[in-house]
Amino acid sequence: MTSACRGPQAKTTAMPVTTILGSPEGLCRLLQLLSTCVAFSLVASVNAYGGFSGDWCMFAWCFCFAVTFIIIVVELGGLQARFPLSWPNFPIIYAYYATLFCFSASIIYPTTYVQFLGHGRTRGHAIAATVFSCIACVAYATEVSLTRGKITGYMATVPGLLKVVETVVACIIFVFISDPYLYKYKPALEWCVAVYAICFILAAVAILLNLFDFTNALPIPLPSFLSGLALLSVLFYASAMVLWPLYQFHQRYGGIPERRRDSLCTISHVHYVCAWDRRLAVAILTAINLLAYVADLVYSAHPGFV
Template sequence: MPLIVLPTSQLLWVRVAALLFTCVAFSVAAHGAQLHHGGMADWCIFCWAFSFACTLLVLLVEQFGLQARAPVSWSNFPITIACYASLLCLSASIIFPVFFLKDQRLCGDTRDYRIASTVFSCLAAVAYMGEVSLTKARPGEVAGYMATAPGLMKVCQTFVACIIFILVSDPVSYDHYAALKWCMAVYCICFILSMAVVVLCVGEYTGCLPIPFSKFLSGYGLLEVIMYLTAAILWAVFQFDKQYQRSQASSKLITVAVLTALNFLLYVADLAYTARLVFVSA
């Protein structure tokens, strides 16, 4: 009678742990946390459910040896998913206790369920960070672009941009001045370009570009650094300068300013890595 023997490795157990932690997090939250639909509750559930579903897909493909039949680059897809999942679970681990535990008068069982979801969300974030650490490219190692530092920074750039979109859209805080509309345009353009790079790498479409991929990365990286520098300056001036300030700065506006500066630094580091890859290696 044939037996199915599953190969074991440290990476496999990390993925299984992440799968279990995310499953428990959203199951407990949906079962007994008494969350109202909409807003941050749906965001947290989405973070855990999306991470669980993608990790399950990666595990099934690898255990059944279907990597060659997958319509994506398997040297790029798993680590991209792991990086997004780590950021999603990390955001849920921060948002969930802030919105659903802090200053909440809850009965014993409901509070226990919410605490359990928070704990398992934190464990899932740690597990996904461990997966990224295990699968990222080492110096001198041949790996997919998304496993390199610039590739991982692309994921972080798009994720930070998504958080900015959420913060500036409710309420809308960029329609008072043309400079703020420019900032919003910068966020959108840079998000689209970074996401396009992720899709091109994961889908193995980099060869379809009319110019070499390395030159494309250098050119658009320099453009994004310049655009984000203008956005970081203009957002701070038109939101916090008393001459232009329409109301007292809220925590959301301050957070957007911090995230804009963070993304600017990510784009600078990305450009530096890319320039070193293109010019120093050559």
């Protein structure tokens, strides 16, 4: 971002509450605040978030509620100039993340948790929380559509959006591989985990450079830097796309080719997702992220995309 973008920011003063909260973006944020608050409150009131999948969904709702609240307070108080990040970019980047966080929670929570609950108050609260999670997802997506055309720079481009997708998918992968037994003592699978971590860090660095307006500090032009990151990530993820399924599902390499051969998958438990299902989820998410990185590389290589 140029210094011209910071000029108006330094003169920002507190605006009337009706001006901020009465705008379409303000109404979206109020709906986001309400829906995420209701979602995690319903789940917390009946303690229906045990296990890694429940913990991830609870984190997503609490995180989205907290950051949305901070954004509202900053704008109501006219504190944008004191905010440590580039304010023109921060709300839209956060809206990207919140959309994907709530979307993932709206899928993961009912499929890995709610369906195993018995009928009763706990299940009713969990279903209601899923509904409010979907409402939050729609509210955040609406904010993205309303504000995306109001910012400029890298995060307003398709590669900028893809960077957000790449980091969120990587976070979900980390959730599914949270138990080391899925990859421990197998160098090929440990390499895959390293790939997920390295590529996540690279994508996060690209986002943070833009958020903190540090792109001019790079020793090479920004497009070249981003294209290099995308190419490296494509090569890394391509290796993981081969090695993860091969060593997890091919019997010759110690994998389990069929779900029915995993005895733990026959047990339906609300707090547990069996190892075979986790391995399959990671394989699918790896393919999704590989496609995202390929698209990122194609767009980044296009002249003048920033």
